[in-house]
Amino acid sequence: MGYDLHFGWTGVIGPVTLGATKAEGGTRKMAYHIGGGTTLPFLDTTPPSSSPLVALEICDNPEYWSPIVRHFCGDLVTTADDWAKTAETVYGADLVRLYLTSTRERNFSDIVSIGKTVESVLQATALPLIIEGSNEPRIDSDVFQKCGEVAQGEKLLLGTAEASRYRSIAASAIAYNHSLIAQSPIDVNLAKQLNILLREIGVQRDHIIIDPYTGALGYGFEYSYSAMERIRFSALKGDADLGMPMISSAIDSLNIKEVREADPEQQDDMAVQWEYYTGIAAAVAGAEIISVRHPKTVGLLKNAFASFKKSADFSEVK
């Protein structure tokens, strides 16, 4: 080609392992080793860069979930383990991301049920799991402790640490050897600050996934894109505190005005399209995991990433 597709960069995106097979002490059918990138995604490099993973988001209490997804999935949403299984077998997701929305109930305290939910989802699917814990600082410590404990050995990805709330989740990740998602509000400096905080209380760099926070396309996504780009450039230039894989989840895509006001017959399509294009853009910005809620988006994204890899070879273009 004649181009240096590494642009003189020397940094590497540090590897993070998600999931563990039997041989590795877990029960998953595969483990993903993400990261390792040395340049921007979808470039024609040798070895070729790996495709982003696509995670399907599910929850254990659909009351707090998008009506569009509830409508599309029907009864599936009432049982988290069936939903997780279908994500693997029917929708073709690479990862299942379980939101423990049941913890959002007022004065929630049934920590035992949380453990049971996680256990049954682990049995229902063989895919590596992302678990999103409580939304309530009061019970953080108990929830993350429980999730971490029942999934010991499975190398979960736990979510979500923020600068104002990271100690409980970090404690669980360290104690049970899981990784965690570090989310900061669309700013390269704030992303780095959180990573330093986590490192300083003992979370290893290879156990952190950066979530730079993703606004929906047309609703601030350009800021997310720019923040992701800067995070990735800094990492490739050698800033180890930013040299982690990224996850992008544009959850607002299903709630935006264009989807809400769409013709009822087209609402589903509109939601999928919006989520799909946001996911494409986030992958181009460098995200290693694209997390979506609409099952149809999963397949569309996976096809797109596969075709990107093929067409990246200039010589094939006539």
Added chain:
Amino acid sequence: MRTVTFLPGYRKIDVPRGSTILDAAQRAGISINVVCGGQGKCGKCIVYLQSGRAEFDQQKYLRFFSEDELNKGACLACETTVQGDLQVLIPESTLIQEQKILIEGRDTQIELHPSVRKYYVELEPPTLADPSPDLTRLLWGIQKWGGPVAEKVYVPLEVMREIPTLLRHSNWRVTGTIALVPGGYRLVDLQENDTSNRIFGAAIDLGSTTVVAYIWDLLRGKVVAVASNYNKQISCGEDILARVNFAKKNGLVKLQALAAESINTALTAASNSAGIDREDIYEVVVAGNTVMTHMLLGIDPAYIIAEPYVPVVQRALSVAAGRIGIAGNQNCGLFAFPAVSDFIGGDIIADIISCGMSEHDEISLLIDIGTNFEVVLGNKEWMFSCAGAAGPALEGGEVLFGMRANPGAIEKITIDPYTLDPTYSTINNIKPRGITGSGLIDLLAELISACVIDRTGRINTQIEHKRVRTGAHFPEFVVAFAAETDIGKDIVITENDIKNLIMSKASIHAACVTLMKQAGVTRHEINTIYFAGAFGNFLNKKNATIIGLIPEIGLDQIKNIGNGAITGANLALINRGVRKTLDDIAKKIAYIELNAEPSFMDEYTSSTFLPHTDLTLFPMVQQLLDECRLRKG
């Protein structure tokens, strides 16, 4: 005309044949020691004739010379007349020795060289043989006693009218006061008999909160009294913006009068404590920010505070003090410092000359912290400046138990990293009432070193300790329990206080970095950081570095200059040469508008971390904190 060349400086002057060498020297601007007023009586004006033709009766003045001096061609400048072109050597001992004095807040000496001086003269009364007019007689006398050349002195009409009576009433023994003003020399006062030991000047720091006055004995080069009081404009608005708006609504007259009154109050207090007459104050030098200076001079400040933020005047101004209501001698002059921009005013120019950064090749960084902060980076060749709002946190505002440096304020604090028990000292050593800015900086540095807070300033509430608790709204750390305080309640610092402090320190650090990037300077190239402002003197340099208030450089390269505004005003009062440099400094400084600087927000965010998101900029702090963490385990 004959040309006289003075050695060793080769200064040349043309004078009529028959002039004395003393006269020629005075015209050439050389200050020769003439104790007797040039009457051949004191023998102090010895010079050496190197070549050329002059007339001097050596025999008549033999008593003043050694043999060696006679062999080298010594003569008295006042008694030697110029006959042809001459070369004259003036020995060091014949020149008036400048008095060197040391000023508080500055570590090098400065010459006493005020712009106003008194000359006591004893004149010969006129006779039929010498009927020259009174004024000529007086000014010639002053010139003979070392004053400026007679015809260069302007005499205002009101002084002129007093001359005939004063001269005769005093039996021709009078003291004239001559001031150097932008137009030249001016005879500002004439008094009977010898009052030459009563000449005073005042240096003023006109702050928006406080006015500070120093009264100097301009003959001896000594401070005789210091006084300070609040700026009475506070009644028209706490901050500058409010006062400018008050002026817009109600006119400028009241604010102008209050500014003058504030200065007068300080001058009266200082004069009284020194036992001097305010009539003997001949000059006032004022350093104030741009808006304060405008208001004092009665110049409309309205256009400074609105886009595009234009001051009316930038250059230094000299005015009659009486015209703006400052009470001193009736002909007292007032010198106001120049400004750079809306936010970089005379107080900052005063900081610059007081730290001397405009005289050095090495690069310095000057930081003046108050409610607003100003930063100047540069050396004698170039300077960049910027200003911004630091928020009141560093002055104790917006912090639950923050306070100004009044009695009972905790100004220093350390925390035992194991027991978390603080040790503090308060102003006047009484029971604590609150915490000053310097105390807050200490506290922040100690809390992070003891791992009570993380780098974003959040308190680790998992620590089980009686001092770490969750208050009504925020987690907090107890600095002093109610029983040990003077206010009967626990003195705490909350997470919200810490957040405000971090925002303040971040904007200051970001401003420093923005200027450094503008100038292409790294922290390694900064030779000295100067701290000015109210809490400058009490600031713990190490702790200021630990929290990332300033870029990390060697601790011995950080200097507190305290109230640089008053130091600069003092310098300009006692040495008129300093004043000449001020306008040049002001013109040299480029002003960077932080709001228009796209990278500023980014720098700010990266500075909202202890000490900074880029830890490589703070290697010393990083090592220190790593050690702290290791120790804590």
